């Protein structure tokens with residue numbers, strides 16, 4: 559299926575005038591903040607997540623917006639069917655084991671004619687070396703989380719994401735691809751942040767049998783960060799109507 563550009567995405571989002579938006583697995587609401595500024599108009603936002611401390615940050619960030627942030631499990635959305643005009647899920651598909659169930663839950667609470675949006679980073683090959691640093695780091699984080707009992711799959715390829723959404727039989731399905739641009743892939747502050755992140759993940763793996771191998775991979779990632787740098791991996795943005 560044809561992948562549209564970031565310019566087309568911006569243009570298409572600007573044309574949308576919607577009302578009540580639900581963002582599932584919203585975290586600190588970063589994606590939600592991006593999308594509401596890209597839309598033509600909206601009335602209110604609701605974010606749900608299982609992590610209360612992330613929700614508290616979202617509540618703080620959205621103080622001036624007509625917003626609600628609720629602790630809720632995405633496997634058990636407690637809203638009435640057909641409650642929202644737009645339902646989104648960003649960079650969270652790979653955090654679920656029963657993805658089809660999550661997508662079906664989202665579709666159920668979306669009004670007929672409402673917008674269904676999935677935004678997810680992908681690992682397809684055409685990405686530059688700096689982006690591959692992101693993908694490799696993400697794979698390493700996912701292995702460590704998985705060993706700690708947290709559902710965290712490796713980055714999907716774009717066809718997996720498209721197939722999952724296509725199965726929902728939405729109308730007017732459109733697929734866009736974009737990457738967040740950064741000025742300097744070796745920016746010292748950014749690299750230091752990721753170095754610290756790698757250290758904190760290394761500390762989580764103390765008890766595993768293959769500790770040394772994972773630690774070694776962490777050391778390699780730190781060298782790669784310094785030598786090649788980091789850039790955000792490409793995202794697939796899939797939008798359709800129920």
Ligand SMILES: C[S@@+](CC[C@H](N)C(=O)[O-])C[C@H]1O[C@@H](n2cnc3c(N)ncnc32)[C@H](O)[C@@H]1O
Nearest residue numbers: 583584585588589607608609631632648649650
């Ligand atoms: C990588 S973050 C994505 C945050 C946000 N959507 C964004 O794009 O900035 C994944 C989020 O999924 C949430 N999550 C994982 N399992 C969940 C579940 N069963 N129900 C609700 N949220 C969940 C996590 O707490 C985390 O905030």
